Structures are given as structure tokens and as C-alpha cells.
Amino acid sequence: MKGTMIETEVTYTLTHGGKFYIIEHVPARVCRETGEQFFSPDTVEHIQDLIKRGKKPARVIETPVYEYA
Secondary structure: OHHHEEEEEEEEEEEEOOEEEEEEEEEEEEEOOOOOEEOOHHHHHHHHHHHHHOOOOOOOOOOOOOOOO
């Protein structure tokens, strides 16, 4: 399986506390076949710390939200 993984950077998104976050340039291992992304424990901790500390974002974008109904 190691041969099918590539080291790259991805854009990670999450919703927390009713807010939508986009974190760019996140290091990840990505499966070439499925696109599944794997993150090291340090990377996950860093993402959580960014959100908890309320660090000023690099930029803010407006995101429309639609109901499927």
C-alpha cells in the first residue's frame, strides 16, 4: 500500500461551533487510487490548535449556504 500513497499538501475543511473553516496547504498522505487523505497526529493537533486559539486567518471569504429542499 505504501507505493500507492503520495506525500502532498491538501485543503482541509471542517465545521466547528457553527462556523465553516478552510485550512490550506495541510501536509497529508493521499491514496492515488481512492483519494483518501491521511494526516499525522501532529498535523491534526496543529489544525485543532489553530481553531482553538482563534488565530487571525490569512483571509476571509463569503460562503453561500443553500437548503436542498
